[in-house]
Amino acid sequence: SQKIEQNSEALNIQEGKTATLTCNYTNYSPAYLQWYRQDPGRGPVFLLLIRENEKEKRKERLKVTFDTTLKQSLFHITASQPADSATYLCAPNQAGTALIFGKGTTLSVSS
Amino acid sequence: DAGITQSPRHKVTETGTPVTLRCHQTENHRYMYWYRQDPGHGLRLIHYSYGVKDTDKGEVSDGYSVSRSKTEDFLLTLESATSSQTSVYFCAISEGQGGGYTFGSGTRLTVV
Numbered sequence: 001s002q003k004i005e006q007n008s009e010a011l012n013i014q015e016g017k018t019a020t021l022t023c024n025y026t027n028y029s030p031a032y033l034q035w036y037r038q039d040p041g042r043g044p045v046f047l048l049l050i051r052e053n054e055k056e057k058r059k060e061r062l063k064v065t066f067d068t069t070l071k072q073s074l075f076h077i078t079a080s081q082p083a084d085s086a087t088y089l090c091a092p093n094q095a096g097t098a099l100i101f102g103k104g105t106t107l108s109v110s111s
Numbered sequence: 112d113a114g115i116t117q118s119p120r121h122k123v124t125e126t127g128t129p130v131t132l133r134c135h136q137t138e139n140h141r142y143m144y145w146y147r148q149d150p151g152h153g154l155r156l157i158h159y160s161y162g163v164k165d166t167d168k169g170e171v172s173d174g175y176s177v178s179r180s181k182t183e184d185f186l187l188t189l190e191s192a193t194s195s196q197t198s199v200y201f202c203a204i205s206e207g208q209g210g211g212y213t214f215g216s217g218t219r220l221t222v223v
Contacts, residue, residue, distance in 0.1 A: 034211060043201050043214030044154070089154065096208055098144055098169060103153035 002028045004102040012108045021075040021105045023090030030092035033073050038087045080109045114138040117215035130189040132218050134202030142205045143185040147198040192222045
């Protein structure tokens with residue numbers, strides 16, 4: 001069955017550093033992969049989508065990579081700020097199916 | 112979130128009673144989804160809809176039914192609520208299946 005693993009449940013970093021979150025998947029070949037941010041008590045918010053033929057995508061301080069050989073996506077936040085503290089969810093997706101999400105990594109950025 | 116509303120926001124109900132949660136959108140999106148979120152399990156898909164009267168089951172559909180009689184409304188019904196259905200329920204919408212989802216603010220359901 002499809003399996004999604006996000007590297008760790010929690011990641012603590014200092015302000016100004018780069019946060020790197022990992023999403024690994026097994027037993028399927030997603031056509032694209034999405035990343036979401038979720039704050040406590042709120043619904044997830046869409047951040048970025050990367051397709052299988054794209055190796056990297058950027059949006060402001062965010063960068064996502066997608067390695068279909070390693071079956072892995074990396075999500076980077078550069079120059080991190082306390083306001084970046086949240087849970088980040090990845091969702092590798094096969095075309096024509098509803099999203100399945102990883103359990104998320106909770107990022108804490110300390111000042 | 113703009114364009115998608117869930118109601119109620121909170122509900123406490125007794126075991127064995129029927130419960131209906133409502134998701135309403137003003138975006139005219141074709142796809143609508145119901146997820147539940149629990150500690151240790153993350154977001155899990157319950158049911159989704161790809162058009163009026165067109166629905167399909169997700170990963171954890173047992174004990175739940177859905178209906179979509181209008182584009183803008185997607186209802187989730189627990190026919191006979193159980194304590195294992197205590198959870199936070201999120202509705203989401205998308206224009207197509209290849210794009211980002213917009214989520215509602217969630218309904219916190221407690222079954223006692």
